[in-house]
Amino acid sequence: MKEAPATAPPPADATTASGATNGSAHANGAAKIANGEGPSKGHERCTFHHDLELDHRPPVREAMLPDMAAAYGQLLAALGENPQRPGLLKTPERAAKAMLFFTKGYDQSLEEVLNDAIFDEEHDEMVVVKDIEMFSMCEHHLVPFYGKVSIGYLPRNKILGLSKLARIVEIYSRRLQVQERLTKQIAVAVTKAVQPAGVAVVVEGVHMCMVMRGVQKVNSKTVTSAMLGVFRDDPKTREEFLNLVHSK
């Protein structure tokens, strides 16, 4: 039997997330963002709470394609290129379409993606879908970051169609993002969908802004986690999830 997805937000005090570069994920790491409290340096610019509400619909974005293409045309000229040379003639339009695709998550809502694929099932053991590929766009530099996402939840008599976990990753990764917010948004979305006893999300990302430019650290990976409910409160549940995620 299918049920309409519930929309109740999770308890605000039941959330933590942590971030580490080339390190393991912890539920209670230094980068607590639960209440908008960011780690010390630079994070006053972050607006986690605002962005968790980002299920709004911008005006039909395809209608903006000509404006976007014109902007890319100006960019080509500013680079010192000749936008009229044959190889570049269609580039502004192609680039605009590509950017629209990279950010297509803005066109999707959680409710639409779930499509009522929520099933009553007396299953109360952990469900984990791991290594879901993710491609996103760094909101600071407009260059990609990519990696994989692992999601676990402990159902409370409601389970989610498995593909919907990957679709939730798409909704929030195909936007301008920071990895910490992406991690949290995925966890909150699963909570909204099935009100489980807890949700755990681990994201491992490679940021091209740290690889191709800036500090140019080719091998660095950023690991972030969000642990809600029992995954936050019960170390054994968290450990079981992390063991499953790290097993081959």
Ligand SMILES: Nc1nc2c(ncn2[C@@H]2O[C@H](COP(=O)(O)OP(=O)(O)OP(=O)(O)O)[C@@H](O)[C@H]2O)c(=O)[nH]1
């Ligand atoms: N926390 C977080 N930071 C990110 C993410 N993506 C990019 N950044 C960081 O955003 C910061 C922006 O720093 P700024 O000093 O304003 O910009 P910048 O001069 O281009 O910084 P550098 O990358 O150090 O050259 C950098 O430290 C990036 O590494 C992300 O997903 N999460």
Ligand SMILES: [Zn+2]
């Ligand atoms: Zn960046």
